[in-house]
Amino acid sequence: MFFKYAISRKTLLGIFTIGLVLIFGSLIKNFSFPDQNWNLEKGKKIGISSEKNEEVIQKFIASKDNLSRIDIFLGNSKIERGGTLQLELFNKSCEKLLRKDKIRTTRIKSENFFTFTFPKIQKTANEILCIKLSFYDWNSDKNRSAQVFVRDNILPENVFFSINQEIIKGKSLSMRPAYQENSWRENIWKLSERISQYKPWFLKNMIILSVLVIAIISSILLVVIIIFTIINKSTLS
């Protein structure tokens, strides 16, 4: 009985809808524009863990309002079963917690950056913000470290960087903040502007946006029509 119900038109539509929600949910979550003054580059690797003596603190000046994402560049790390990367974002004095994000991962391969997202912080332009980064091994007995890249960085936006309470000048985490616009309409328009660059007139702005919208609608409509025309309303006979 369960099997007959499980495979029905409703189930297929449900799987389809959940899949679409997850896909567009992930896009919305990561929909922000990176500050390319902060390039992700390799440098020396340092290990971070949940131990107090392996704490990494990075202070930086945000260039715009609506900070909503920070990418951190990690190197190959032997973490066996896996662990949780945690990023905490504080105010200038590293005391007031503003945002926090965790990523559970079973592997940290070489040259991978991890994306920490959080609800946007509206007034961040020219503000000094403080990042604390740590890694929690799922096997708490082992307390392995995640390897994060530290790069040369003499930008004035790189305010302060310390590892294990030792201040290191001229260096920073290999990280990249990203910002949203003030509204979703502005976000989408900015994306279309970026895609439009170095394109002919017929692939710019409203034209390419219209192509995208109609493509999404027609593709979804196609699958829904197929589900309705092929799968009978009644369950399996």
Add this chain to the structure above:
Amino acid sequence: MKNFLINKDFWKAPGFILFLILFSFFLREVFLVAVFPIFSGQDEARHYNTIQYLNEPKEKVWEIREAEQINEKKNLDTYNFSEEIINTGNAAEIFGFKDSLNKINFPAGSMGRNENLINSRQWEAINKKYPPDITGRGYQDLYHRLGAFIEKKISNQSILIRFYLIRIFSVILATIFIFLSYFVFKNSGFSKQHSLIMTAIISFQMKFSTYMTNINYAPLMFVSFAGFTLGGVLYLKNGLHWKNISLMLASVVIGIFTKGSAIVLIPVFVGLLGFTTWKKIKEDKINKKNIILVIILCIFLVSLLCRSYDVLSFLPKTGGGIGKTIESFSDYASASLPKIYSLSKNYWGKIGWVRIDYALSFIWIIWIIEAFALYGIVRFLFFKDKRPDFIPERKYIWFFLTLIIALQIGIRFFDWRIFSTSGKLNLGTPGRYFLPNLPVHIALLFSGLGIIIKKKSYFDYLIVFFLILIFLLSFHIIFNVIVPRYYL
């Protein structure tokens, strides 16, 4: 037309659904054409340079210089491309786009930093460095000649217009490929509904989708494979008829004049004609006129093969002797077999950029489905399991398998040849090389599954489920991998 539109069930009509498949595919592809930066496709600058080279005057009245040989070409300046391609690529910051970790520093607005410079057309679309970096043998330039025709018609326009219009030409060819695929499925014995779903599955196959946005001879070769497959199916269905033969012949000729891989169609064609004719002779169902026609056709095809290619040059250089040949093959197999995993991931759309992408674990689901399908095919062909009426007859399954094996052998033989001379997998066998047989692959996949499942209602659910899976994979790759990689 009016009756069609006022019929409230028009949305269920196969014609409308086919239109929607082609329409949605075309628009998705145009979007991807815009998303991928200029010259970012596989060997795209080289293919475009070939198009520009074909448009050059025969008499080279400008200064030409012999460029020094550089083995590792790291930037556009080290290639022997036209002045326009090199300067446009540099101006369009393509090496910034090639960095998979970082983005270019986008200015505000919809004009690139150097876009006005590119549009001012200060550079010449001619090759000054020799030998020019172009693709293909002398006569294998049908795609490029068509591209050169488009380029010439709009030669007074900016390179951005010319380049992206030729990309859209590739998309049009890909749309034709999908259209032909529907008729392959329908004529081989699948129902209209199942044929539509399989056609939709092909349209969402991500490796195929991304590959077809490039300036590359592949789209035209894919059309030739689809045309040949359709011709073969119609031949098996309706017998010897000038339409079927013409379609296969035209497809072979288009393929030969496009890319070397099409060579595999000739032995398949000869084999198909020979085998079916022999069967009819045994059954005494063929007249002398048709036998003579088939013989003439086979002779023509074999001579086309020999004139087009130095066939012996395809054989691996093993140093002679069975022992050395086996040793060479064994070395090649040891090197290439472990790559099957990454080849398959590449075939189904995994993009090798630097992100851990857990969603691509869905490829494991596809592999499990493929394993069941293979079991079903084996049972059907060798254990004579009863054929459900929604699955093609054995003759079509054998034809599809022949096409798969022929392309596999052809590509691997060539790969082995290069391996035997260099000791390395310099060519490799990336998944995209096997995409011309995508409709055949999908047909075999669902035939195998249908044989195991047997019941049509279960099959309906499975095929729709697979469509949903492929659709979600494609949307995930477009919106969570490709767009963020370049722009977010």
